[in-house]
Amino acid sequence: MSSMTTAPLFTAAASTFEDLACLLPTDQLDEVQASADPEAEAHVAFTGPFAGTLVVRMHGRLLPLVAANMLGTDEPSQSLQLDALGEIANVLCGNLLPLVAGGCPVFDLEAPRVCILTGEESPPATLPSASLCLGIEHGWVEVALYLKGGLPA
Numbered sequence: 001m002s003s004m005t006t007a008p009l010f011t012a013a014a015s016t017f018e019d020l021a022c023l024l025p026t027d028q029l030d031e032v033q034a035s036a037d038p039e040a041e042a043h044v045a046f047t048g049p050f051a052g053t054l055v056v057r058m059h060g061r062l063l064p065l066v067a068a069n070m071l072g073t074d075e076p077s078q079s080l081q082l083d084a085l086g087e088i089a090n091v092l093c094g095n096l097l098p099l100v101a102g103g104c105p106v107f108d109l110e111a112p113r114v115c116i117l118t119g120e121e122s123p124p125a126t127l128p129s130a131s132l133c134l135g136i137e138h139g140w141v142e143v144a145l146y147l148k149g150g151l152p153a
Contacts, residue, residue, distance in 0.1 A: 006132045008099035013134055013143045016092040021069040021084075025134035025141065036060025036139040038117040040082060042089035046097065048107030052129070052147040054096065056089040057117070060139020086112035092143065100151070 010027060017023045041057040058066070067076035067084035076084070089112045097107045128144035129151075 006130050008096060009130050009132050009143055009145060010134075012092055012096035012099055013132070013141070016088060016095055017066075017134070017136065017141070020088060020091060021066045023066070023069065023136050025136045027132070027134065029133060029135045029140050032138055033060060033135045033140045038119050038121070039063055039139070040085055040114060040116050042085045042112045042114045044089045044093040044112050045110040046093060046107045048097070049101050049105045050147055050149070050151055052145060054089060054093040055128075055142075055144045055146065056085065056092060057142040057144075058085065058139065059141070060137075062136055062139040062141065065137060082114045082116075086114045089114075096145070100145075 014025050017025050036059040039058045039061060040063055041055055043053050043055050045051075045053045063078075063081040063085060064076065066088065067081040068074060070084045070087070071080060073080075090109060093109055094107075098104065101107075124144075124146075126146065129147040131142065131144035134141045134143065
C-alpha cells in the first residue's frame with residue numbers, strides 16, 4: 001500500500017472544522033486532550049480513481065460542541081450530534097480526495113456510518129495510509145485514511 005504525506009489530511013481536516021463548526025484545530029495535543037475518552041466515529045467509504053474509507057473519530061465530549069456550532073443551538077440531541085459528525089466526515093472526505101488525487105477527479109461517496117464508541121473497541125486490523133490527530137478545545141479528533149490497494153501511479 002502506498003503511503004502518503006499528512007499535509008492534505010491536515011489541510012482538509014482543519015478547513016472542514018473551521019468552516020463547518022467554527023473551531024480552530026491544532027496539530028498538537030496537550031495532556032488534557034490526549035487523555036480524553038473516545039466518543040464516536042464516522043466512516044465514509046468511497047470509490048473512484050482509487051477506493052477506500054475515511055474515518056473521523058472524536059474524543060473528549062466534542063460532539064455537543066461541534067453540533068451546537070454547526071446547528072446554532074445550545075443543546076443538540078444525541079441524534080443531531082451524530083448527524084453533525086456524519087456531515088463533518090462527509091465534507092472532510094469530499095475536501096480531501098481532490099487534494100490527494102489532484103485535479104478534478106470524480107469520486108462516489110457512500111453515506112457516512114456513525115457509531116458511538118465505548119472505549120472497548122479493537123484497534124483496526126490494518127494501518128491507515130495516512131492519519132493525524134487534531135487538538136480541539138478539551139478533546140481531540142483522529143482522522144485516518146484507509147486506501148484499498150494504495151494510490152494509482
